Amino acid sequence: MRKSTGIPVLDDMLRGGLEDGSTTVLYHTPFINGALFAYHICHHRLKSGDSVIYFTNTKRIFTIMEDAERFGWDMREYREIGRLSFIDAYTPFMGLSGEGRYAVSDPTNPEEITSVLARALEEHESGSLLVIDSLSTALDQCGVEVLDKLEDWGRLVTLYDASLLCVFADWGYESQIRMRIEDFFENMIELTSIERNVIIGDIFTVRKVEGEVVESKRVPFKLMRPGGVRIYIPKILVTGPFHAGKTSVVHALSTRAVSVDRESTTVALDFGHVEFEGFYADLFGTTGQQRFDPILEQLGGEAIAVILVVDSTKPETFPRAIEMLRKARAYGLPCIVFANKQDLPNALSPEEVRAKLGFGEEVPVVGTVATTGEGVREGLRILLNTIFGG
DSSP states (O other): OEEOOSOHHHHHHTTSSEETTOEEEEEEOTTSOHHHHHHHHHHHHHHTTOOEEEEESSSOHHHHHHHHHHTTOOOHHHHHTTSEEEEEOSTTTTTSOOOSSEEOSOTTOHHHHHHHHHHHHHTSOTTOEEEEETHHHHHHHHOTHHHHTHHHHHHHHHHTTOEEEEEEEOSSOOHHHHHHHHHHOSEEEEEEEEEETTEEEEEEEEEEETTEEOOOOOEEEEEETTTEEEEEEEEEEEEOSTTSSHHHHHHHHOSEEEEEEETTEEEEEEEEEEEETTEEEEEEEEOOOGGGGGGHHHHHTTOSEEEEEEETTOGGGHHHHHHHHHHTTOTTSOEEEEEEOTTSTTOOOHHHHHHHHTOOTTSOEEEOBTTTTBTHHHHHHHHHHHHHTO
């Protein structure tokens, strides 16, 4: 049975989520907090009625609970009713008594770790999620012998119909170690950072699914407080001719928005934030007046996708819409057309708008009434599916 991670795009990339009996590694660069990504998945599984067994060798249990709460994940009730259990391999390593329901007295002993994992799985219901945080710390403490136990851990989750999720930070380990880890896990989710024009962001991608090496899209994300993992789109360009309704679109979509205008006309740009179905995006709306065309290219830079807004009652402005796409260098980006002002007399239908623009079926065209919000969120949903292949 497949279980959702609570991150819809990731579920799609994993062909429906994490399957019971499967093994997955969250493989991340050192300066991304892979544990927080794991917390998001844990909380979603707990909310869905599953049990979680969390092995920690990097921090005390109360620290984990506090970190999770800062992101809106209150997991205390699940611990109180026994659906969240901790295996403490941190305080014993510090020479203190174990604090969790289970403890590993010698965290440098991979045999004892395996024995405690087996006992915890046996005492929990089937379908549980077993999290190892972190495999890299276990490797540092136990040596490569801990990698010899991966096969045993895989057999345990198969036996108890659970799933294994290991958090692994690559601190520059030898290639043989990285290859062993990549070869063992059926699913591999990679978290890393990218830098473009000094803008640094975090992305995830899936490199293996069900033992098969795959090429998937790189998905930008942010860890929101509260909210957890949110797919982050740093820039969606909203453009179109003068008085097409761009400002109304930005405000209809945004949880908060700012416009710079004079006499109800945008003279600089609209800026909005969107939080929608696990996504977080920034909207940049351009002015439609020709005297501002010199800044269109700058506004279009670094855009991930485009919403082209046209007035369905004014087909004579459509050539201007195409010109604005060209000047913003937006051709080739995922794009959707909002055929706006569908409530007005003589408004062209979305298909008529498509024909007059000369766009093919690959560009979605959605009828909207931005002043009331009609169609705009459905259009955003279609655009997000276009970007991420959902």
